[in-house]
Amino acid sequence: MINANLKNSYAADERVLNNTYKQMFVYGMMIVLALFTFFANDYMILIASQMGILLIAVVGINILTGYTGLVSLGHGAFVAIGAYSVTIFANLAEGIIPAGVMPFFAMPFAVALAALIGVLVGLPSLRVKGLYLAVATLAANFIVIFLIEEDLFQPWTGGMVGLTTHAPNFFGWVLDTKREMFGMIAVIGFLALLAAQNLIRTRIGRAFIAIRDRDYSAEILGISLLRYKLTSFALSAAYCGLAGALLAYFFARILPEQFELTLSLNLVAALIIGGMGRSMGPVFGVIIVVLVPELIKVLFSSAVGGSASAAQFRAPLQEIAFGLLLVLFLLKEPLGINQIVDRILRAANRWPFARG
Amino acid sequence: MSMNRRTFLGTTAATTALMGTPMILKAQASEYVLGASLPLTGPFATAGQLVAPAFALATKLFNDEGGIAGTPIRFVTEDSGYVPQNTLANYQRALASEGANMIGYFADSTGAMKLIAPELKGENARIMGSTSFASELADPATHPYQYMSGPSYQSQFDILLQNIKNEGGSKVAFIFSNTEFGRDPIEHGKATAERLGLEVVLEESTKPQGADIPTHVTKLAQSGADHCILHGYVTGVWPQLIGGARQFGLPTKFMGTFWGMEKLIADRVTKEAGPFLSGYEGVMPYRYFWDREDAPRYQQYAELSKVMFAGTPLENYMSTWAIQTMCGLEIAMKSFRDTAEAGKELTADNVAETLSGISDWDTGGFFGGNVSMVNNAIGTGRVYAYDAESGLFNPKSDWLSV
Numbered sequence: 001m002i003n004a005n006l007k008n009s010y011a012a013d014e015r016v017l018n019n020t021y022k023q024m025f026v027y028g029m030m031i032v033l034a035l036f037t038f039f040a041n042d043y044m045i046l047i048a049s050q051m052g053i054l055l056i057a058v059v060g061i062n063i064l065t066g067y068t069g070l071v072s073l074g075h076g077a078f079v080a081i082g083a084y085s086v087t088i089f090a091n092l093a094e095g096i097i098p099a100g101v102m103p104f105f106a107m108p109f110a111v112a113l114a115a116l117i118g119v120l121v122g123l124p125s126l127r128v129k130g131l132y133l134a135v136a137t138l139a140a141n142f143i144v145i146f147l148i149e150e151d152l153f154q155p156w157t158g159g160m161v162g163l164t165t166h167a168p169n170f171f172g173w174v175l176d177t178k179r180e181m182f183g184m185i186a187v188i189g190f191l192a193l194l195a196a197q198n199l200i201r202t203r204i205g206r207a208f209i210a211i212r213d214r215d216y217s218a219e220i221l222g223i224s225l226l227r228y229k230l231t232s233f234a235l236s237a238a239y240c241g242l243a244g245a246l247l248a249y250f251f252a253r254i255l256p257e258q259f260e261l262t263l264s265l266n267l268v269a270a271l272i273i274g275g276m277g278r279s280m281g282p283v284f285g286v287i288i289v290v291l292v293p294e295l296i297k298v299l300f301s302s303a304v305g306g307s308a309s310a311a312q313f314r315a316p317l318q319e320i321a322f323g324l325l326l327v328l329f330l331l332k333e334p335l336g337i338n339q340i341v342d343r344i345l346r347a348a349n350r351w352p353f354a355r356g
Numbered sequence: 357m358s359m360n361r362r363t364f365l366g367t368t369a370a371t372t373a374l375m376g377t378p379m380i381l382k383a384q385a386s387e388y389v390l391g392a393s394l395p396l397t398g399p400f401a402t403a404g405q406l407v408a409p410a411f412a413l414a415t416k417l418f419n420d421e422g423g424i425a426g427t428p429i430r431f432v433t434e435d436s437g438y439v440p441q442n443t444l445a446n447y448q449r450a451l452a453s454e455g456a457n458m459i460g461y462f463a464d465s466t467g468a469m470k471l472i473a474p475e476l477k478g479e480n481a482r483i484m485g486s487t488s489f490a491s492e493l494a495d496p497a498t499h500p501y502q503y504m505s506g507p508s509y510q511s512q513f514d515i516l517l518q519n520i521k522n523e524g525g526s527k528v529a530f531i532f533s534n535t536e537f538g539r540d541p542i543e544h545g546k547a548t549a550e551r552l553g554l555e556v557v558l559e560e561s562t563k564p565q566g567a568d569i570p571t572h573v574t575k576l577a578q579s580g581a582d583h584c585i586l587h588g589y590v591t592g593v594w595p596q597l598i599g600g601a602r603q604f605g606l607p608t609k610f611m612g613t614f615w616g617m618e619k620l621i622a623d624r625v626t627k628e629a630g631p632f633l634s635g636y637e638g639v640m641p642y643r644y645f646w647d648r649e650d651a652p653r654y655q656q657y658a659e660l661s662k663v664m665f666a667g668t669p670l671e672n673y674m675s676t677w678a679i680q681t682m683c684g685l686e687i688a689m690k691s692f693r694d695t696a697e698a699g700k701e702l703t704a705d706n707v708a709e710t711l712s713g714i715s716d717w718d719t720g721g722f723f724g725g726n727v728s729m730v731n732n733a734i735g736t737g738r739v740y741a742y743d744a745e746s747g748l749f750n751p752k753s754d755w756l757s758v
């Protein structure tokens with residue numbers, strides 16, 4: 001028997017948080033985040049901010065891979081485009097646009113540019129699918145990093161040496177501490193997640209899902225593959241661009257090596273571990289990819305001490321432990337952590353009449 | 357209650373004592389903590405694993421000497437995998453767990469130094485050394501708390517180019533890895549070459565690992581350079597480039613900078629591929645470990661190494677990379693000790709002030725003579741040449757200052 005799920009209007013049926021447990025979970029998390037901003041120490045703020053930035057990018061990958069079924073191994077490129085364009089825009093527009101409103105122009109510019117290039121990178125998706133598409137998108141990562149490092153563009157991109165970034169300034173309020181930045185990242189991250197969740201409930205989102213489930217059936221139903229596949233690429237690239245812009249604001253310096261293939265693979269790994277095609281999948285995935293290695297470090301260092309000779313031996317072990325944990329998660333639940341959490345929430349919802 | 361002179365004095369004394377207590381408690385830390393990030397995994401794991409034992413040696417040595425004004429020190433070390441963000445996270449974690457007891461940090465890349473630099477302000481400021489010789493860091497105005505334990509890469513290029521000029525060379529090639537590390541001194545090197553009347557006939561960037569050797573060697577051959585400076589490599593590429601050029605029959609003279617001057621690498625290459633590295637020259641800020649007759653500090657290290665690393669290759673030899681780390685730690689310790697001796701609190705500002713004021717310092721043999729910190733760096737070095745037969749880098753020049 002299912003409890004607390006009585007719906008007596010269409011509005012109730014359409015709600016995102018359609019039962020009390022989900023509501024309690026989400027509202028509880030919002031309160032925790034708000035308190036966290038004020039009471040966490042600098043280290044926790046740093047890790048949480050990194051998670052927030054990665055989360056936004058993974059939400060983008062989720063739209064593309066999770067909902068539209070298109071695999072990309074090159075989305076690190078869009079994070080790079082976001083990070084570099086927000087900084088280059090601010091450098092070039094310095095003196096033309098007042099500093100206090102710069103982020104209102106620079107961030108949308110970065111997001112729009114990432115989306116535009118996303119459309120270009122998405123073009124092969126009309127001809128190839130699956131692994132072939134993954135390889136085609138792989139090129140995007142290499143091309144973008146190559147261009148950033150190229151001498152020709154060095155006056156703008158800084159080449160290998162990287163760029164010193166700006167702290168965002170909102171009407172004179174400069175977010176020059178990591179804590180203030182975390183506040184912004186948390187709010188934008190929450191809104192980004194909410195927007196993605198709502199997008200999937202619209203005509204566009206349903207078209208994405210139809211394409212994922214069987215693209216030629218979708219086309220027969222009247223869904224334009226050209227339009228929706230490219231929309232999906234543009235949206236996911238825009239999310240990654242936004243993540244990049246926040247990354248540039250957050251870190252004092254951006255270097256091309258921060259956006260190499262490892263980042264693209266991390267984004268996909270986080271999505272697979274968290275749960276593809278699920279709204280909360282990216283959240284759980286990012287927790288595993290960013291937080292767990294940190295916890296392993298803390299755990300190992302408290303177990304064997306922080307001396308260099310201990311670190312020498314535990315450093316490779318930490319990597320192995322993290323690798324094993326990933327394998328274990330995927331073996332235990334191939335559909336991602338989201339599935340595990342779902343089971344727990346479902347059990348709570350039906351208790352005491354049924355479990356799971 | 358009426359306030360007379362006695363109660364007033366009493367109250368004032370009590371209030372002062374109460375307000376002063378936290379300060380006294382803070383000043384009397386039971387131990388000082390120095391944090392460090394090392395690349396124990398990742399592309400530079402070889403270097404990181406070789407440097408790590410130096411921290412054990414440093415702990416023993418410095419604490420046997422009485423730590424900092426009687427207070428012992430302890431190192432907290434973590435792996436970074438050579439990812440700058442990881443080093444930043446390690447720094448923040450150490451700061452959160454050790455608080456005010458942590459008085460210094462040792463970072464493991466230029467990127468990490470640049471990422472952490474803006475965090476070093478107010479209560480979070482700590483004195484910070486690193487493995488980097490990046491020229492940009494040698495600027496107390498922008499990086500007041502960060503220092504370098506030798507000459508910047510630009511200064512190393514200056515030393516090499518001056519040496520080429522002295523030898524009568526005229527055409528120089530720069531081959532460097534396509535990394536921030538590799539590109540750092542190139543523009544400056546070109547300017548210096550021009551000033552000295554040397555012609556830069558080739559600027560070639562390569563991958564930091566697994567470079568396409570035949571292509572680069574062909575370009576070098578076409579350029580007709582009589583000298584070639586290799587920069588931005590640690591364990592690979594530079595030996596292969598020299599080997600490739602020798603196979604090609606090129607007479608070009610090769611030179612390197614600090615990270616390409618390790619005996620362990622040169623010896624391994626000689627053992628596996630023959631003695632073609634003989635005559636390879638490069639700039640090294642420090643004495644090599646075997647040259648310790650006039651280096652009392654090295655002798656102390658050697659005695660400790662014999663006991664602490666018995667049965668390992670480190671028993672008799674300390675790598676150039678570990679020497680660099682030790683030099684960085686020595687500079688930090690001198691600054692801490694001098695600051696404490698002057699009766700000042702070990703805040704980052706006080707220590708930075710002491711550090712930038714270090715002058716005419718006898719390091720115990722790291723460098724040729726006494727040294728001074730100029731722009732938070734030590735601008736001295738010497739040119740050495742490798743002899744494959746003896747497996748030693750022998751001095752080719754006197755100690756040069758820039």
